[in-house]
Amino acid sequence: MKILLMGNPNVGKSVLFSRLTGVRVIVSNYPGTTVSYTRGETKLGEDTAEVIDVPGTYTLEPTSEAEEVALQMLHTGDVVINVVNATNLERNLYLTLQLLEKGVPVVVALNMWDDTRHQGIDIDLDKLRELLGVPVVTTVAVTGQGIKELVENVLRATSPRLPLRRRDERWAAVGSIIDQVQHVRHRHHTWRERLSDASVKPFSGGIIALAVLAASFIVVRFIAEGLIGYVFGPLFNNLWAPVLMRLSEILQGGGFLHDIVVGRLIGGQVNFLQSFGLLSSGLYVPFAMVLPYVISFYLVLSLLEDVGYLPRLAVMVDTIMHRLGLHGYAIIPTLLGLGCNVPAILATRILESKRERFIAATLISIAIPCAALQAMIFGLVGERGAQYVVIVYGTLFLVWIILGTILRLTVRGFTPELLIEIPPYRLPQWRAMLQKVWMRVYGFLAEAIPIILGAVLVINILYFFGVFEAIANFTAPLITNFLGLPKEAVTAIVIGFLRKDVALGMLAPLALSTKQLVVGSVVLAMFFPCIATFVVLLRELGVVNMLKSTGIMIAAALVTGGILNLVW
Amino acid sequence: MPDEKQTTLARMRAGQSGIVVQLQGGHGLVDRLSALGVIPGKRITKISSTLMRGPVTVEIDRTRLAIGFGMASKILVQLDDESTK
Numbered sequence: 279m280k281i282l283l284m285g286n287p288n289v290g291k292s293v294l295f296s297r298l299t300g301v302r303v304i305v306s307n308y309p310g311t312t313v314s315y316t317r318g319e320t321k322l323g324e325d326t327a328e329v330i331d332v333p334g335t336y337t338l339e340p341t342s343e344a345e346e347v348a349l350q351m352l353h354t355g356d357v358v359i360n361v362v363n364a365t366n367l368e369r370n371l372y373l374t375l376q377l378l379e380k381g382v383p384v385v386v387a388l389n390m391w392d393d394t395r396h397q398g399i400d401i402d403l404d405k406l407r408e409l410l411g412v413p414v415v416t417t418v419a420v421t422g423q424g425i426k427e428l429v430e431n432v433l434r435a436t437s438p439r440l441p442l443r444r445r446d447e448r449w450a451a452v453g454s455i456i457d458q459v460q461h462v463r464h465r466h467h468t469w470r471e472r473l474s475d476a477s478v479k480p481f482s483g484g485i486i487a488l489a490v491l492a493a494s495f496i497v498v499r500f501i502a503e504g505l506i507g508y509v510f511g512p513l514f515n516n517l518w519a520p521v522l523m524r525l526s527e528i529l530q531g532g533g534f535l536h537d538i539v540v541g542r543l544i545g546g547q548v549n550f551l552q553s554f555g556l557l558s559s560g561l562y563v564p565f566a567m568v569l570p571y572v573i574s575f576y577l578v579l580s581l582l583e584d585v586g587y588l589p590r591l592a593v594m595v596d597t598i599m600h601r602l603g604l605h606g607y608a609i610i611p612t613l614l615g616l617g618c619n620v621p622a623i624l625a626t627r628i629l630e631s632k633r634e635r636f637i638a639a640t641l642i643s644i645a646i647p648c649a650a651l652q653a654m655i656f657g658l659v660g661e662r663g664a665q666y667v668v669i670v671y672g673t674l675f676l677v678w679i680i681l682g683t684i685l686r687l688t689v690r691g692f693t694p695e696l697l698i699e700i701p702p703y704r705l706p707q708w709r710a711m712l713q714k715v716w717m718r719v720y721g722f723l724a725e726a727i728p729i730i731l732g733a734v735l736v737i738n739i740l741y742f743f744g745v746f747e748a749i750a751n752f753t754a755p756l757i758t759n760f761l762g763l764p765k766e767a768v769t770a771i772v773i774g775f776l777r778k779d780v781a782l783g784m785l786a787p788l789a790l791s792t793k794q795l796v797v798g799s800v801v802l803a804m805f806f807p808c809i810a811t812f813v814v815l816l817r818e819l820g821v822v823n824m825l826k827s828t829g830i831m832i833a834a835a836l837v838t839g840g841i842l843n844l845v846w
Numbered sequence: 847m848p849d850e851k852q853t854t855l856a857r858m859r860a861g862q863s864g865i866v867v868q869l870q871g872g873h874g875l876v877d878r879l880s881a882l883g884v885i886p887g888k889r890i891t892k893i894s895s896t897l898m899r900g901p902v903t904v905e906i907d908r909t910r911l912a913i914g915f916g917m918a919s920k921i922l923v924q925l926d927d928e929s930t931k
Contacts, residue, residue: 336881368907369883397908449885462908478903478912479860479894593912597900605914606901695914696901697878702910 279327281320281432282351284377285361286370287334288701290389292316293419293710294361295331298429304714306583308610309334309699310628313344315351322432330355333627336369338376343627343635357383357435359428364388364416365397367460371452374410379442383435384412387428391416398463406459411438420707470703477590478700487594490587494578501574502653510566514550522548522558538738544787551658552787560734563654563783564727569719571653575617576718584706584714588613589698596696602682603637603689604629605696611638615646617718619811622646623818633691639819640685640827643807644834645678650726650779655799658782662792670799677804677838681830725810726777733776737769737784746772760836761801762843763794774802776809797842804835851925855892855902856918863891864923866906871920879917883907890923 283291283298287309296303299318305311316331335348352358360377362370377384386406394401407414413431417424443451476482522540526548529536540548541555548555550562582588588610596606608629615622619642626638647655659666686693740746746769750757754765761767766788774781785798806828807815816824852867866888869876883906884890893903899915913921 337877339877339881341878341881366907366909369909372881372883445880446885449880453887474910475893475903478896480897480900483894483896589912593896593901593903596912596914597896597898606912694874694878695917696912697882697914697917698912699882700903700910700912 279322279325280354280356281327281329282332282355282358283330283361284332284348284352284358284373285334285389286336286363286373288699289334289361289363289370290419291334291361292331294359294387294389294417294425294428295329297419297422297425299329302713302717303331304717305710306580306588306714307586307701307704308583308588309701310344310607310610310625311583313624313627314347320429322429327432335373337373338380342630347627352377352380352382355382357385357432359432359435360384360386361389362386364391364401365393365399367401368452368456371455372448375440375443375448375451378410378412378438378440381437381439383437385428385431385435386410386412386414387424388414388416389419391424392418392421398465400461400463402459402461406455409455409458412436420710474590474700474703477587478593483590483594487591490582490591494582498571498574498578499656501577502570502656505570505573506566510570514562514566518561519548519550525557534742537742538735551783554734554737554784554787556731556734556738559783560731563779564650564723564730567657567783568650568653568726568779569722571656572617572649572722573715573719575649576715579613579617580711580714580718581706582613584704584711586701586703589700592696592698593700600693601686602641602679603686603693604634604641604682605693607696607698608634608638612642612646615642615648616652617649618722619643619646619648619807620814623811623814626818630694631691633689634693636819636823636827637682637685637689639815640830641678641682643811643815643827644681644804644831645674647674647803648778650722650777651782651803654779654782655803658786659795659799662795666792666796669796670803673800673838673842674803677834681834685830726779729777729809730780733773733780736776737773737780740769756836760843761797761839763798763801764788764790767794767798770798770802771805774808775806775812778802778808793843793846797839797846800842801835801839804831804838806831806835851927852922853925854919855890855904855913855921855923856895856915858892858902858923858925860892860894862925863889864925866890866921867924868922869920870922871917875917875920879913879921882911883909884911884913884921890921 285291292303292305292312298320301318303316312333318329319326320329332348332351333344335345340346340349360374413434415428415431477486526540539556541553541558544552548558592606592609595609599606599608611622611625614625622642623639626635629635750765750768753768757763757765757768770781770784866886891905895902901912901914902918903912
């Protein structure tokens, strides 16, 4: 049996899904967290049933890609658990009635039931059951309340097979149900609602947005640098370095195997940035340089997500985003991209038009450096002075704006206006939030570490056989004359296809001038997406648009690098 | 004189309330707005607007929505009595 969890966006379907199946999924407080479906299993008496977490939708007449996914899923389900936000029956019941017209058995879960009391909402459950003709269960997904009862009622799900109605008739039917089952007591505005209003007003909203972004940046850096300075750095320098030196002695200080495992010794010592062996740089880059930033970035992002700030930020930046051919909600995939471009490009599904998705995905893969790359920029460029980090970020930001403007003027199609629901501010559920951070950090470790080690291995072998030498000589005119980089830098650009963090790390042993390092960082950030991003671009945009996007990328990287080299 | 009390959502001042009278747009616009419960007959309160014709924020059915300025210009609202004073 296949059970579908369906409902409006941001009503808690994914939390309920985790409760039912034990499968952990990313949950946040904004509409559109789930853009593709997740499967899990749950016990249904003696049997197991398949449970599917379907992206949220307001209607079965889809207006975005995520909603289309929802509609397609509907045809495959045996039972629908219609998750409804109990504090907003007026809007949620529209989808419920549409589902009841479809003939698929439905059970309604009135989620966030605990909030109805605080908000002074009384709902006559028996009357609601009678009017809908299907089982109605109250749930509080975040605490697990009502889950057992919900499972028991899955087998009692029925379909009243309501006659197909027109939209206005359906809304009229919703209105009539509301009049009969719901009573709302008057109450005063809470401080959260006042704060909510303040964050979308022109003046206070602007100040709040700037403060939140600045604070996020400072906190991310503070936590990451703290982890590097007090935890990971000392661990590598004081504990791991002596072990590697012993290993180096055992391998007689040189040779093929030594250079692959330990790397080349610099001044008779292991240098974690320059040795480039599997166990030296191959571990130091991901664990001591990148991981701390990944952890701190996702801590801050997850907090912003769960509080519910992001949709408000979308409102504040809407005007700017329209200049780039996007609307304000595109800020959410963009922010996700500062962590990793892969989920960011997936998240562009919350945007309505193909044009927007193309522009957003292209801009993200070119101008939005992921956390791994940023960590390396902080580590390597930051060493030369904070002003150079500012130059790298400033350049990328300018590229984002200029390229976005060019795309707005040239990409055909249209960009609809912003239309989003703004969820109430919520206090984060700390356990769930930390779990989400862990899932993302674990995702980084599981995907990045093997590729990083593989990349370091490949680099060493190719070096040994002189392959890079050949490539370097071939591309030397472009790299040296146009970008002002030593010809060896091309190997980093090639490796950038595997992982950008390792690629940037490859610039460390080249003894670059500060200018070269800055140009190299910018070019690496913009050039070719890493392989994981490449795959997801291909899947989301299709071959033709992916090739277009890649072409734009290469051109933009060369032009920007060239200009930077010339004007400096 | 109903016309005096009718205005668009874009033109309303923050804090004013009224009843949605009409969505003056094509299919796409009506579809998207009605999916979110913006339909004729609903009570709507404007919470804020943003600078440079940015989106307006409203409360409708105890939910907050952000609506682009162009869309908001096509939502016709009959203002409450006290709002016009």
